[in-house]
Amino acid sequence: MLRRYLVRRLLVAVPSLLIATAIVFTLPRLIPGDAVQLMLAETSYAKDIDELRAKLGLDRPFHVQYVEWIGRAARGDLGESLWTRRPVVQELGQRLPVTAELALYATLIALLIAVPVGVLAAARQDSLSDYVVRSLAILGLSVPGFWLATLLIVLPAIWWGWRPVTGFVEFRADPLGHVVQILLPAVILGVASAAALMRLTRGMLLEVLRQDYVRTAWAKGLAERAVVIKHGLRNAVIPVITLLGTQLPQILGGTVVIETIFGLPGVSRFLFDAINQRDYPVIQGVNLLVVSTVVLVNLAVDALYAVLDPRIRY
Amino acid sequence: MPLSRRDLLALSGGALAASTLRPSVARAQTPKPPDAGARRGGTLSLRTWDPPHFDPFQTISYKTHIALSFTHSRLLKHKAGPSVVPGTFVIEGDLAESWSQPSETTYVFKLRKGVRWHHKPPVNGRELTADDVVYSVNHFLTVKGNANAYMLKSVAKVEATDKYTVKFTLKEPFVWFLDMLANPLAVAIVAREVVEKHGDLKKHEAVVGTGPWMLDAYRPNVGLSFVRNPGYVLAGLPYIDRVEMTVDEDNASRISAFLAGKYDLGWEFPGTINRTDWVQIKDTLKQKRPNLKTVEYPSAVMSHLSMRTDGKPFDDVRVRQAMSLAIDRKAIIEAVFEGVGVLNPPVPAALREWSIPIDKLGDGARYYRYDPTEAKRLLAAAGYPNGFPATMCFTTYGSTILVDSMQLVQKYLKDVGIDAKLDTKEYGAYISTCFYGKFDSMTYGPQTGFLEPDNFLFGQYYPDELKNQSHINDPVVADMLVRQRRTADVAKRREIIFDIQRHLARQQYYVQMPSGVYIGVWEGALKNYAPSFGYDYGGRLMAAWLER
Numbered sequence: 056m057l058r059r060y061l062v063r064r065l066l067v068a069v070p071s072l073l074i075a076t077a078i079v080f081t082l083p084r085l086i087p088g089d090a091v092q093l094m095l096a097e098t099s100y101a102k103d104i105d106e107l108r109a110k111l112g113l114d115r116p117f118h119v120q121y122v123e124w125i126g127r128a129a130r131g132d133l134g135e136s137l138w139t140r141r142p143v144v145q146e147l148g149q150r151l152p153v154t155a156e157l158a159l160y161a162t163l164i165a166l167l168i169a170v171p172v173g174v175l176a177a178a179r180q181d182s183l184s185d186y187v188v189r190s191l192a193i194l195g196l197s198v199p200g201f202w203l204a205t206l207l208i209v210l211p212a213i214w215w216g217w218r219p220v221t222g223f224v225e226f227r228a229d230p231l232g233h234v235v236q237i238l239l240p241a242v243i244l245g246v247a248s249a250a251a252l253m254r255l256t257r258g259m260l261l262e263v264l265r266q267d268y269v270r271t272a273w274a275k276g277l278a279e280r281a282v283v284i285k286h287g288l289r290n291a292v293i294p295v296i297t298l299l300g301t302q303l304p305q306i307l308g309g310t311v312v313i314e315t316i317f318g319l320p321g322v323s324r325f326l327f328d329a330i331n332q333r334d335y336p337v338i339q340g341v342n343l344l345v346v347s348t349v350v351l352v353n354l355a356v357d358a359l360y361a362v363l364d365p366r367i368r369y
Numbered sequence: 370m371p372l373s374r375r376d377l378l379a380l381s382g383g384a385l386a387a388s389t390l391r392p393s394v395a396r397a398q399t400p401k402p403p404d405a406g407a408r409r410g411g412t413l414s415l416r417t418w419d420p421p422h423f424d425p426f427q428t429i430s431y432k433t434h435i436a437l438s439f440t441h442s443r444l445l446k447h448k449a450g451p452s453v454v455p456g457t458f459v460i461e462g463d464l465a466e467s468w469s470q471p472s473e474t475t476y477v478f479k480l481r482k483g484v485r486w487h488h489k490p491p492v493n494g495r496e497l498t499a500d501d502v503v504y505s506v507n508h509f510l511t512v513k514g515n516a517n518a519y520m521l522k523s524v525a526k527v528e529a530t531d532k533y534t535v536k537f538t539l540k541e542p543f544v545w546f547l548d549m550l551a552n553p554l555a556v557a558i559v560a561r562e563v564v565e566k567h568g569d570l571k572k573h574e575a576v577v578g579t580g581p582w583m584l585d586a587y588r589p590n591v592g593l594s595f596v597r598n599p600g601y602v603l604a605g606l607p608y609i610d611r612v613e614m615t616v617d618e619d620n621a622s623r624i625s626a627f628l629a630g631k632y633d634l635g636w637e638f639p640g641t642i643n644r645t646d647w648v649q650i651k652d653t654l655k656q657k658r659p660n661l662k663t664v665e666y667p668s669a670v671m672s673h674l675s676m677r678t679d680g681k682p683f684d685d686v687r688v689r690q691a692m693s694l695a696i697d698r699k700a701i702i703e704a705v706f707e708g709v710g711v712l713n714p715p716v717p718a719a720l721r722e723w724s725i726p727i728d729k730l731g732d733g734a735r736y737y738r739y740d741p742t743e744a745k746r747l748l749a750a751a752g753y754p755n756g757f758p759a760t761m762c763f764t765t766y767g768s769t770i771l772v773d774s775m776q777l778v779q780k781y782l783k784d785v786g787i788d789a790k791l792d793t794k795e796y797g798a799y800i801s802t803c804f805y806g807k808f809d810s811m812t813y814g815p816q817t818g819f820l821e822p823d824n825f826l827f828g829q830y831y832p833d834e835l836k837n838q839s840h841i842n843d844p845v846v847a848d849m850l851v852r853q854r855r856t857a858d859v860a861k862r863r864e865i866i867f868d869i870q871r872h873l874a875r876q877q878y879y880v881q882m883p884s885g886v887y888i889g890v891w892e893g894a895l896k897n898y899a900p901s902f903g904y905d906y907g908g909r910l911m912a913a914w915l916e917r
Contacts, residue, residue: 086795107514138421140571149589205621212625216657221626222615223591316619320590324618328590331796332421 057361061354068350072343073125079342080121083335090137090333111137124336128343134336136329143340147322151344153223154314154321157241158306162299164245165252170288170295172249173256178283180261188253195250200243201312207239208316223320240313247309248302255298259291293363300356304349404897404912410610411915413895415906416623416636417614419590422571425557426508426515431638431904434553438907439595439612440487441557441578444478444502444535445550447820449909451899455666455889456721458820460551464497464558464579468547473857474539476546478502482533484602487583491562494600497579499529502558509556520549521556542855544862545823552820553905581607581911592616608914624650628657635890640900642890644707660893665886667711669719669818669902672774674880675838676811683839687751689877693736694744695785696778698883705773706885712737713881715873716822716866719902723822725867733874744785756786762812763791764799774882775813806838820903822866826850829879839878846872
């Protein structure tokens with residue numbers, strides 16, 4: 056049943072992907088100024104612009120370019136960067152691991168903070184620890200990641216003349232240095248997500264803890280740990296998992312700023328530069344990747360429901 | 370001994386004045402001996418920008434040209450070092466050992482012997498010859514998409530007369546020719562085999578030159594590493610073994626890195642620190658980095674207000690003069706340049722050899738004062754007693770300084786009745802429209818910080834030139850612009866350029882804004898280095914060494 060459901064969802068995702076790619080294909084081309092104008096910049100002549108546009112195939116109608124691109128994309132060929140002439144797939148292959156690692160660490164950190172703290176706040180409702188945790192959550196939601204990142208970079212430099220490593224440390228070259236370098240930006244990214252997840256965990260758990268079956272568990276004399284974690288949390292966590300799925304685009308969005316501040320060569324910075332340079336194949340390639348990832352993650356979240364709650368069947 | 374452009378042109382100008390048939394004296398340049406006390410070794414760390422690609426003939430981006438200044442040679446270059454005053458550009462040989470000018474339109478360059486390409490495929494260290502120079506110049510002039518080709522559009526023919534001699538024939542006299550060749554934006558000498566192997570020079574594997582350093586590694590969005598070229602033609606140079614350039618796109622990150630001693634030069638172009646940042650961190654730097662050296666010099670980047678002088682109301686000189694009088698330039702310096710800036714006539718004050726001091730502008734000098742009362746009087750005399758509505762095309766260039774100055778300009782114009790509504794465009798849209806004069810009313814924005822006055826004047830004021838944003842068609846200016854291009858005598862040429870600026874000060878086709886003053890900053894352990902304008906980081910560092 057689950058397999059059939061997943062196949063059906065995947066089929067439904069195809070039109071979503073097509074619509075998303077059509078939007079992604081069209082919107083950058085509607086912004087005034089194209090890649091050729093930016094390449095030739097301030098000293099170009101009209102003749103040069105027309106010739107270079109033709110050379111890059113940008114003079115053809117939108118729909119012709121789109122159909123050609125989608126055909127190649129279906130075969131795994133996302134084209135070449137207009138600026139570097141390198142295959143987009145190759146460029147993505149270099150940058151995707153950085154962003155994926157950052158997003159993974161950020162998600163793990165968010166979960167590691169949110170779930171225990173949310174459980175603690177729910178189990179100790181209206182206690183001092185609950186108030187402290189809720190206040191911190193509001194703070195976590197309110198503090199912009201770029202501000203936090205800026206402080207964490209500038210203040211140690213002013214106080215102690217120290218700053219995180221400049222330049223990207225590759226895992227192969229220095230595994231420990233690499234993890235340390237990723238950790239700080241991952242914590243900053245994870246904090247905002249953790250705040251949202253923690254509030255939801257607390258809220259859902261409070262609701263579950265008032266259910267009759269939990270009261271029965273208490274009446275049976277089960278330990279608090281068993282009641283809260285085994286009977287309560289497992290039933291409260293489904294909306295949290297849903298939220299986690301929707302947090303992914305937010306985390307990916309946040310990586311644009313964080314990757315820039317910390318000098319990490321990830322996909323988000325690649326996309327940011329590509330938009331500035333109107334590098335259409337790159338914009339399309341990255342967005343196709345992001346849309347596909349979001350679709351797949353949400354699919355995984357749906358599948359996870361059945362694992363967490365045996366009553367859910369597809 | 371290297372000869373200055375002034376010496377060179379004075380010599381050739383004198384010779385030409387006497388007789389254009391008399392062959393001019395060849396200007397020899399002896400290879401530079403090792404500097405006294407120089408040390409080999411060390412790693413220099415710089416902040417850089419990620420190049421969009423590495424083809425110097427496909428972009429004007431400083432990001433690319435700065436990187437290639439370490440790896441590629443030109444025929445000529447600008448002299449660098451502590452003896453050079455920033456804003457002056459003395460020409461010396463790079464690949465050219467000497468050169469001569471047999472006639473007004475002929476230049477002959479003798480190449481250094483024993484110049485070898487980097488030991489990288491497909492050239493693998495073969496010797497550079499005159500054919501390589503000819504190929505590079507022709508490629509520069511003919512390849513599609515080279516926005517810098519205009520710099521050498523005076524060239525009719527380039528040929529190799531023997532293995533080490535290159536002869537240029539110009540279509541007409543163009544006295545800025547040597548300056549153009551020395552400009553880091555002009556012809557980087559490249560190998561035909563590399564272009565043919567890669568199709569173009571965009572990939573980092575195609576970074577193969579004859580310059581003092583070789584590209585060792587390029588990591589997109591992370592940085593570039595250069596290593597000393599052991600086969601560099603000038604024996605003993607460069608002194609620095611390795612140059613590490615880090616892509617750092619966030620200002621807070623750059624500040625913290627500089628405070629922590631990670632960069633040896635100021636992080637902004639060209640090795641400077643913005644005064645706004647400097648004011649905030651200079652006391653901390655005194656404690657953390659007491660050996661830093663600094664030097665201040667005006668920036669050649671100048672913003673101006675351009676306007677449609679081919680239609681009303683800007684076709685009336687009184688309106689343009691009123692606009693200039695309405696601007697409080699000193700207040701702009703106070704507000705956006707932390708109180709340190711320079712007033713600019715049509716050629717920016719930074720080009721100290723060619724920019725006329727404001728007080729020598731004659732009648733036109735008065736229009737650089739702040740006098741809103743006189744501005745209103747002139748507007749009334751022109752038939753606009755209550756001012757007029759207008760639009761002002763603008764893009765931010767990502768610069769808060771530019772936004773601040775624009776807002777002040779808007780406010781000052783409003784004070785005299787000119788209600789300029791802002792038309793903010795995204796960068797690409799701005800470049801493709803307003804930058805090329807495609808606007809209805811006014812445009813406000815910066816101009817490229819060129820290294821020669823001709824680039825500032827000819828493009829902006831000669832009829833039908835692409836960057837003639839104000840749509841000027843003034844036969845007096847056009848005549849002087851052509852004359853200065855044909856006047857080899859430097860003193861006479863300077864007088865023509867001063868006359869052009871005096872005329873333009875009265876006409877106010879563009880309303881020039883003040884420029885900030887750069888703070889060039891470098892680590893004290895870096896010796897024999899001095900900052901200047903332009904993209905030639907490699908040239909400025911070639912004879913520098915580290916003592917730490």
